[in-house]
Amino acid sequence: xxxxxxxxxxxxxxxxxxxxxxxxxxxxxxxxxxxxxxxxxxxxxxxxxxxxxxxxxxxxxxxxxxxxxxxxxxxxxxxxxxxxxxxxxxxxxxxxxxxxxxxxxxxxxxxxxxxxxxxxxxxxxxxxxx
Amino acid sequence: xxxxxxxxxxxxxxxxxxxxxxxxxxxxxxxxxxxxxxxxxxxxxxxxxxxxxxxxxxxxxxxxxxxxxxxxxxxxxxxxxxxxxxxxxxxxxxxxxxxxxxxxxxxxxxxxxxxxxx
Numbered sequence: 001x002x003x004x005x006x007x008x009x010x011x012x013x014x015x016x017x018x019x020x021x022x023x024x025x026x027x028x029x030x031x032x033x034x035x036x037x038x039x040x041x042x043x044x045x046x047x048x049x050x051x052x053x054x055x056x057x058x059x060x061x062x063x064x065x066x067x068x069x070x071x072x073x074x075x076x077x078x079x080x081x082x083x084x085x086x087x088x089x090x091x092x093x094x095x096x097x098x099x100x101x102x103x104x105x106x107x108x109x110x111x112x113x114x115x116x117x118x119x120x121x122x123x124x125x126x127x128x129x130x
Numbered sequence: 131x132x133x134x135x136x137x138x139x140x141x142x143x144x145x146x147x148x149x150x151x152x153x154x155x156x157x158x159x160x161x162x163x164x165x166x167x168x169x170x171x172x173x174x175x176x177x178x179x180x181x182x183x184x185x186x187x188x189x190x191x192x193x194x195x196x197x198x199x200x201x202x203x204x205x206x207x208x209x210x211x212x213x214x215x216x217x218x219x220x221x222x223x224x225x226x227x228x229x230x231x232x233x234x235x236x237x238x239x240x241x242x243x244x245x246x247x248x
Contacts, residue, residue, distance in 0.1 A: 006247060008148075008248060040151065040155070041147065041148060041151055080151075080154065081151060112154065112155055112158040113158060113161075113162065115155055115158065116155075116158055116159050116162040116164060117162075119133060119135060119159075119164075119244075119245045119247075120131075120132075120133050120162075120164070125245045125247065127246075127247040127248055129248050130148070
């Protein structure tokens with residue numbers, strides 16, 4: 001089955017990000033394909049490359065990066081939600097002349113059309129609310 | 131092929147950015163020619179209040195954004211009747227016409243969808 005996932009909650013602040021990561025890992029293990037993970041609302045903060053996880057807690061950002069880099073899952077971050085929360089890739093850093101790119105390169109910053117495409121291209125669209 | 135997509139809006143308009151950002155995604159779903167419906171429940175009904183002015187707190191007006199939905203082809207607007215009764219709201223308080231649904235009707239609406247999201 002082809003599955004798309006929406007993540008609405010910030011890592012650590014909301015259980016949604018961790019639950020979504022677990023769901024994605026399990027789905028892959030069971031042989032399903034993840035078409036796209038779309039990060040929306042505070043969910044975009046999963047891309048924060050400068051976060052440091054507490055030593056006694058799971059590193060959620062690293063978990064998402066692993067999903068993207070080791071399993072080839074597309075990690076899409078809503079551009080409008082990302083910019084106002086300080087999540088910038090190198091292109092957006094240059095465009096807005098900011099000091100640093102804050103989003104990890106495993107994540108791509110995309111428009112909202114990709115959210116709708118994620119819904120239409122998948123057999124199931126699963127939302128993890130904040 | 132177009133999908134039947136239902137957006138559930140259950141959050142108050144100005145307590146967080148969720149309402150505003152959710153509406154942005156609904157407008158895009160309309161642009162992409164999907165069969166979009168919206169169901170307002172609980173505190174989400176406050177998004178529909180007339181006489182809103184988000185400018186007074188330095189933001190956009192949620193009700194005005196909802197007013198753009200028909201232009202984007204989103205005309206299927208539903209609201210939870212029990213929520214309205216609990217909050218003391220009627221059609222006269224709202225800036226857009228909605229179809230009122232009880233819980234059984236909401237279950238049927240949800241059951242007809244390909245995608246249900248927030």
